[in-house]
Amino acid sequence: MYTGTRKIYTLWKRASRMKKTSTKKKNQLFHWLFLLPTLLFFGVFLVLPFALLIKLSFQDVDAMLITLNTYSLSQYIEVFSSPVYLGTIWSTIWVAALTTVFCLLLAYPAAYLLVRAPSRKMRALFYILLVSPLLTSVVIRTFAWIVLLAQNGLINDSLLKLNVIQEPLSMLWNMKAVIIAYVQVMLPFAVLPIATSLSETHVNLRNASMILGANRIQTFLKVTLPLTIPGAITGAIIVFSLAAGSYITPLLVGGRMQPLLPLSIYQQVMQVFNLPLAAAMSISLLVLVFIIVGLLGYILKRWEAKMNG
Amino acid sequence: MGKKRFSLLDFIVWTSGILVYLFMILPVFVIAISAFSPSEYPEFPPKAVSLKWFTAIFTNPQWMDSLWISILLLFIVTPITVVMGTMASYALARLEFKGKGLIQAFVLSPLMIPQIVLGIALLYLFTTMGIIGTITGLVIGHMLISFPYVVRTVSVSVSNLDPRLELASMNLGATPMQTFFKVTLPLIKPGIIAGAVFAAVTSFGEISISLFVSSPSTITVPVRTFGYIEQTFDPSINAISVIFIVFSVVALLIIEKTVGLSKVM
Numbered sequence: 001m002y003t004g005t006r007k008i009y010t011l012w013k014r015a016s017r018m019k020k021t022s023t024k025k026k027n028q029l030f031h032w033l034f035l036l037p038t039l040l041f042f043g044v045f046l047v048l049p050f051a052l053l054i055k056l057s058f059q060d061v062d063a064m065l066i067t068l069n070t071y072s073l074s075q076y077i078e079v080f081s082s083p084v085y086l087g088t089i090w091s092t093i094w095v096a097a098l099t100t101v102f103c104l105l106l107a108y109p110a111a112y113l114l115v116r117a118p119s120r121k122m123r124a125l126f127y128i129l130l131v132s133p134l135l136t137s138v139v140i141r142t143f144a145w146i147v148l149l150a151q152n153g154l155i156n157d158s159l160l161k162l163n164v165i166q167e168p169l170s171m172l173w174n175m176k177a178v179i180i181a182y183v184q185v186m187l188p189f190a191v192l193p194i195a196t197s198l199s200e201t202h203v204n205l206r207n208a209s210m211i212l213g214a215n216r217i218q219t220f221l222k223v224t225l226p227l228t229i230p231g232a233i234t235g236a237i238i239v240f241s242l243a244a245g246s247y248i249t250p251l252l253v254g255g256r257m258q259p260l261l262p263l264s265i266y267q268q269v270m271q272v273f274n275l276p277l278a279a280a281m282s283i284s285l286l287v288l289v290f291i292i293v294g295l296l297g298y299i300l301k302r303w304e305a306k307m308n309g
Numbered sequence: 310m311g312k313k314r315f316s317l318l319d320f321i322v323w324t325s326g327i328l329v330y331l332f333m334i335l336p337v338f339v340i341a342i343s344a345f346s347p348s349e350y351p352e353f354p355p356k357a358v359s360l361k362w363f364t365a366i367f368t369n370p371q372w373m374d375s376l377w378i379s380i381l382l383l384f385i386v387t388p389i390t391v392v393m394g395t396m397a398s399y400a401l402a403r404l405e406f407k408g409k410g411l412i413q414a415f416v417l418s419p420l421m422i423p424q425i426v427l428g429i430a431l432l433y434l435f436t437t438m439g440i441i442g443t444i445t446g447l448v449i450g451h452m453l454i455s456f457p458y459v460v461r462t463v464s465v466s467v468s469n470l471d472p473r474l475e476l477a478s479m480n481l482g483a484t485p486m487q488t489f490f491k492v493t494l495p496l497i498k499p500g501i502i503a504g505a506v507f508a509a510v511t512s513f514g515e516i517s518i519s520l521f522v523s524s525p526s527t528i529t530v531p532v533r534t535f536g537y538i539e540q541t542f543d544p545s546i547n548a549i550s551v552i553f554i555v556f557s558v559v560a561l562l563i564i565e566k567t568v569g570l571s572k573v574m
Contacts, residue, residue: 030485031400038397038416038456045449046419049430056433109326110333128561129330133337135557137514139531140550143538144336147343150542152350154339187333216318238421245423248516252538262425269429269521279433282426289423 057279065274075280085264085281089288092261095175096243099182100190103239104232106183107190111231114195134188142252145181146172149253178254182243189242190235197231198224226307233300240296241289261285341554344547362548372533372549379513379530382444386451386512391505393452394459399493401460402467417457424517427453432521442524450518451511458507462568466500467493499568510560514553 057075060068079085114130117123133141148154149171156168171177201224209219247262256263261281268278344362346355366372401413419427431450435441440449470493478488494501516531523532530549537543 027479027485028404030489031404034396034400035404035412037393039412041393041452042415045431045434045453046415049434052433052437053426053430106329106332109322110329112322113326113330124565126330128558128565129334132554132557132561133333135510135514135560136337136550136553137516137531137534139514139516139534139538140340140553141337143534143546143550144340146538147340147547148336184333184336187329241421241423245425246517247425248520248535252535262423265425265429269432275433278429282423282429285423286426289421293421 053279054283056276057283059276061274061276065272067276075276076284078277079280079284084259088259088261088264089284091175091259092244092285093288093292095179095182095260096240099179099186099243100236100240102179102183103187103190104194104236106187107194107232107235108228110187110191111195111198111228114191115199130188130191133185138185138246138248139252141185142181142249145177145184145253149177149180172253173255175254175258178250178258178260181249181253182246185249186239186242189238190232193231193234193238194228195231197228201227229303230300230307233296233303237293237296237300241293244289244292245285261288337550337554340547340550343544344551346544349544362545363551365545366548366552369545372530372545375528375530375533378444378447378527382447382451382529383509383512385444385448386455387505387509389448390452390455390459390508391501394456394504394508395463395497395501398460398463399467399489399497402464403472416460419453420457428518428521431518435522441522442527444527446522447519447527447529450522451515454515454518455508455511458511459504462504462507463497463500466497466568470496502567503564506560506563510557513556 056067058071058073060070060072060074062068110126110130114123114126117126146153150156151168151170151172153171155171156165159165160168205223205227206219209223210216214222245262247260247266250258250260250263251266254260254263256267262285265278265281265285268274268281343355345358345360347357347359347361348355397416401409401416428450431446431453432441435443435446435449440446474492474496475488478492479485483491514531515529516535519529519532520535523529528536530552534546534549537546
């Protein structure tokens with residue numbers, strides 16, 4: 001009797017295990033089917049174009065800039081041996097880094113207000129002020145800076161009327177204008193992750209620090225700031241990669257001749273028609289951004305490991 | 310803690326914070342206001358109010374063509390991206406396999422890849438495939454750019470969903486398909502709506518890829534705007550800006566009403 005029950009029990013257990021694994025398999029198949037369209041789409045329209053671009057970057061061109069079917073490193077040699085392009089690469093990194101630093105500096109007070117605003121309505125207002133520019137096309141936001149900074153623009157107009165200046169200042173078509181516009185366009189990307197990590201820092205931690213005798217500035221520097229570093233690095237990753245790879249804003253407020261890699265690429269494609277050289281520059285830019293983003297990601301991981309003991 | 314009293318530190322933090330918000334919003338605010346000014350040159354505050362530049366846009370067949378193309382794209386791109394993105398986010402939340410993190414990073418990557426590089430890669434691919442300058446090419450480009458936003462918002466909703474609800478449904482005999490449509494989908498609807506709004510707004514404002522893959526017969530509003538800004542100083546761009554701003558505010562209100570802004574950003 002007893003052995004019989006046990007037998008039935010083991011049989012039942014085995015059967016139920018089999019059923020469980022088969023439902024699990026069925027579910028897995030179902031989930032893979034859900035993922036399939038995305039994998040195909042990204043395979044054809046993201047992996048394939050980049051594979052083609054890499055191939056193109058190794059192709060030679062003839063004197064008429066017609067792409068040939070011979071392969072060499074000549075495009076990369078041209079990019080990395082020309083002082084002009086090397087200078088362009090440096091100033092691309094420099095401008096993106098400056099934009100990132102300014103964004104982070106301005107993001108802290110903005111994030112603080114967003115998180116610590118006394119009422120819900122006020123927080124909602126700050127959110128709308130922050131996100132509505134993000135949802136407005138970058139062309140429009142850049143255009144706004146042209147209206148403000150141009151020779152006959154609003155800033156010059158107001159300063160002339162107030163007799164602060166006698167001659168209109170030329171504020172457009174330089175790197176300063178590019179950085180100002182970049183900072184304004186990308187600031188929300190820095191504020192949002194910092195606000196998230198700020199809202200996660202527990203009020204008890206700050207109170208404990210104050211009770212132990214630290215003043216508010218010390219508390220910020222020793223407690224709050226380290227806890228928001230992950231948010232700041234996340235913001236920096238987004239801002240840096242956007243600033244290093246955009247061409248619309250610098251083209252419109254800086255002009256075509258600014259030494260920025262995206263603008264050189266744009267010129268090679270749209271005016272010079274040297275596609276392999278543009279491809280080599282594009283791949284170089286991509287690798288450059290990946291290296292810096294990877295580095296920041298590594299710092300982020302180390303920091304989080306340190307924070308969690 | 311104690312009674313609220315005036316603190317210099319609070320004052321400095323709040324003033325600088327408010328200045329940052331002004332810096333962010335003022336430029337767009339200024340052009341939106343000057344769109345209602347009849348003057349040829351931007352002036353602030355405007356001396357009179359007129360809808361002249363709006364009339365100029367809506368009676369110009371070129372702008373109307375572009376508006377039509379942008380709206381058409383939005384209505385093709387949004388549903389496809391939302392369906393594909395929802396399926397992918399759900400699958401990625403439920404599947405466990407080696408390299409999952411890589412795939413997740415991969416579907417979010419269009420946000421991080423330098424836009425000029427993505428634009429040129431697609432330009433070259435579409436030229437090879439013979440779909441350069443077509444609506445199809447633009448749809449594909451916009452889908453790539455909108456996809457990460459959909460995945461992000463839907464993933465948040467899926468991760469807040471209790472998997473036991475799905476297990477209960479399947480223990481009661483529902484198939485995975487039935488469970489997905491009857492249990493999962495209704496519960497993650499807010500995330501999907503927010504994703505749809507982001508996809509629509511992203512498609513409507515996209516320029517970096519569109520500039521490379523559009524042709525004279527498929528010029529979207531942002532691409533035409535870019536062309537105008539580059540060539541002339543035309544105040545009707547101010548009126549176009551207002552259209553974009555209204556669109557983004559409407560989008561924000563929808564997100565705030567469905568999921569709450571602070572949840573998805």
